[in-house]
Amino acid sequence: xxxxxxxxxxxxxxxxxxxxxxxxxxxxxxxxxxxxxxxxxxxxxxxxxxxxxxxxxxxxxxxxxxxxxxxxxxxxxxxxxxxxxxxxxxxxxxxxxxxxxxxxxxxxxxxxxxxxxxxxxxxxxxxxxxxxxxxxxxxxxxxxxxxxxxxxxxxxxxxxxxxxxxxxxxxxxxxxxxxxxxxxxxxx
Amino acid sequence: xxxxxxxxxxxxxxxxxxxxxxxxxxxxxxxxxxxxxxxxxxxxxxxxxxxxxxxxxxxxxxxxxxxxxxxxxxxxxxxxxxxxxxxxxxxxxxxxxxxxxxxxxxxxxxxxxxxxxxxxxxxxxxxxxxxxxxxxxxxxxxxxxxxxxxxxxxxxxxxxxxxxxxxxxxxxxxx
Numbered sequence: 453x454x455x456x457x458x459x460x461x462x463x464x465x466x467x468x469x470x471x472x473x474x475x476x477x478x479x480x481x482x483x484x485x486x487x488x489x490x491x492x493x494x495x496x497x498x499x500x501x502x503x504x505x506x507x508x509x510x511x512x513x514x515x516x517x518x519x520x521x522x523x524x525x526x527x528x529x530x531x532x533x534x535x536x537x538x539x540x541x542x543x544x545x546x547x548x549x550x551x552x553x554x555x556x557x558x559x560x561x562x563x564x565x566x567x568x569x570x571x572x573x574x575x576x577x578x579x580x581x582x583x584x585x586x587x588x589x590x591x592x593x594x595x596x597x598x599x600x601x602x603x604x605x606x607x608x609x610x611x612x613x614x615x616x617x618x619x620x621x622x623x624x625x626x627x628x629x630x631x632x633x634x635x636x637x638x639x640x
Numbered sequence: 641x642x643x644x645x646x647x648x649x650x651x652x653x654x655x656x657x658x659x660x661x662x663x664x665x666x667x668x669x670x671x672x673x674x675x676x677x678x679x680x681x682x683x684x685x686x687x688x689x690x691x692x693x694x695x696x697x698x699x700x701x702x703x704x705x706x707x708x709x710x711x712x713x714x715x716x717x718x719x720x721x722x723x724x725x726x727x728x729x730x731x732x733x734x735x736x737x738x739x740x741x742x743x744x745x746x747x748x749x750x751x752x753x754x755x756x757x758x759x760x761x762x763x764x765x766x767x768x769x770x771x772x773x774x775x776x777x778x779x780x781x782x783x784x785x786x787x788x789x790x791x792x793x794x795x796x797x798x799x800x801x802x803x804x805x806x807x808x809x810x811x812x813x814x815x
Contacts, residue, residue, distance in 0.1 A: 467669055467709070467710040468708070468709070468710055468713045469713075470668055470669050470710060471669065471709070471710030471711060471712070471713035471714040471717065472713040472714070472716060472717045472720075473717065474661060474664070474665055474669070474673070474714055474717065475713060475714035475715060475716060475717015475718045475719075475720070475721060476717040476718075476720050476721035476724070477657075477661055477717075477721060478658065478661060478673065478714065478717065478718050478721060479717060479718035479719060479720060479721025479722035479723075479724075479725070480721035480722065480724060480725045481649075481654050481657050481658055481661070481721075482654075482718065482721075482722060483721070483722040483725035483726055483731070484646070484648055484649040484654055484725055484729075485648070485649065485651055485654035485655075486648050486651075488722050488726075489738065490738035490740060490741065491738050491739050491740040494738075494740050495740075503651045506651035506652060506655060507651045507654050507655040507658065508655065508774075508778060508779060508782075509655065510651065510652045510654070510655020510656050510658075510659065511655040511656070511658035511659045511662065511779050511783070512659070512779060512782045512783045513659070513783075514655065514656045514658075514659025514660060514662075515658075515659040515662040515663065515779065515780070515783035516659075516782075516783040516784075516785070518659065518660070518662070518663040519662065519663060519666055519783055519784060522663065522666065522667065527667065528666040528667060528670070529670070530784050530786075531670075531671065531672055531784070532781060532784045532785075532786030532787075532788065532789070533771055533772055533776065533777065533781055533786055533788045533789060534771075534788060535770075535771065535786075535787065535788025535789075535791065535792070536788075537791070539769060539770055539771055539788070540770050540771075540777075540788050540789075540791040540792040540795065541791060541795055542769060542770075543766050543767070543768075543769030543770025543771070543792065544766070544770050544777075544791070544792040544793075544794070544795030545766070545795050546762055546765055546766030546769055546770075547762070547763055547766030547767050547769075547770055547773065547792075548766070548795065549759075549762045549766070550759050550760065550761070550762030550763025550764070550765070550766050550767075551759075551763060551774075552759075553755060553756075553758060553759030553762060554755075554756055554759025554760050554762075554763055555738070555741075555756075555759070557675075557763070557773055557774040557775075557778075558675040558676040558679055558715075558763070558764075558767060558773045558774070558775070559675040559676075559715070559718060559773065559774060559775045560774070561760075562675070562715045562716075562718035562719045562722070563718050563719065563721070563722035564722070565719050565722075566718070566719040566720060566721065566722030566723035566724075566725075566726060567722050567723070567726045567731070567732060567733075568726065568732050568733045568734045568735055569735055569738065570734060570735060570736045570749075571735075571736060571737065571738065571741075571749070571752045571753060571756045572756070574753055574756075575752065575753040575754070575755070575756025575757045575759075575760060576756045576757070576759065576760040576763075577679075577760065578757055578760065579756060579757040579758060579759060579760015579761045579762075579763070579764060580676075580679045580683075580760040580761075580763055580764035580767075581679060581682060581683040581686065581760075581764060582683070582757075582760070582761050582764065583760060583761040583762060583763060583764025583765035583766070583767075583768070584676075584679050584680035584683040584684075584764040584765070584767070584768050585680075585683040585684070585687060585764075586761070586764075586765055587680070587700065587764070587765050587768035587769060588680065588683070588684060588698055588700035588701060588768070589698070591698070591699055591700035591768075592698075592699050592700075594769075595699065599769075604787055604788070606786065606788070607786075607787050608784060608785045608786050608787065609785040609786075609787060609790065610785060612787055617785075620785055621785070624785065632652070
């Protein structure tokens with residue numbers, strides 16, 4: 453009995469410990485990449501500094517190749533988010549406004565705090581809490597209405613096109629690498 | 641130690657390492673890396689402090705759960721990891737106003753704090769509306785080729801040139 457309880461407790465603890473460990477590595481990398489800084493993020497939005505795009509595209513191409521390989525081997529299951537036109541188009545636009553005005557995103561703002569930026573802690577985080585709270589208050593009115601318009605569920609591009617994963621993964625990875633190569637060639 | 645004390649690394653090295661981190665997250669936690677939901681659960685937990693248990697009954701909080709989970713710890717870890725990196729390289733500095741902001745608007749913290757709060761409200765609201773942020777959609781969803789994420793990316797990234805161009809011409813004066 454007591455033995456069982458301990459195991460259950462350990463199982464509960466371990467995702468928290470792993471989450472913390474992954475977060476520390478993630479935050480370390482974000483800071484070394486410079487994206488814990490407002491100036492670097494605004495530089496991307498103003499198209500004068502392409503650090504953010506380079507990091508995101510390198511992460512996506514690396515992640516995509518590895519995750520789809522592990523999926524082929526049966527090691528992992530994909531977990532694509534469900535979505536709809538009403539959710540992703542409108543939400544993406546509102547988020548984009550917030551991103552341009554705040555100059556941090558939810559992940560990098562946590563890193564900005566670690567880097568010493570007090571506008572992230574005192575301004576930005578409180579704003580994100582308020583925004584999320586407003587959404588939670590409005591959610592009962594939205595969930596069966598605008599958020600369901602143009603629903604496409606948790607489909608992925610390969611499933612949507614009804615093709616083998618690699619018919620999408622390889623061209624997408626190639627395209628991303630070409631974009632990165634082009635950015636370097638253009639001296640950006 | 642030399643590498644760890646450098647102020648910055650190549651963006652490609654950082655990106656590839658984040659990609660590898662996403663493999664480990666899928667393998668070990670069985671979850672994609674994502675951040676923004678934990679801001680919503682924190683918001684709900686703060687509200688619960690003031691208004692009591694009834695806050696938990698809100699449909700949105702029923703859906704996401706008001707507890708400290710792996711993602712909450714991930715976000716806490718990001719702050720710690722960034723702090724360690726900045727301290728090791730001497731890049732840590734307490735600042736109220738970022739340099740680029742200072743050039744455009746001066747060094748008054750109050751204006752920056754008000755604007756950051758307003759931006760945060762849009763971001764917190766928009767991230768919940770789209771059900772994801774730069775991590776959940778931008779990296780984790782995009783690398784899974786999720787339709788929801790590619791559409792979100794296109795729109796939130798589409799916004800930048802417009803939004804930033806306005807920002808530049810209206811506020812920084814075309815600089």
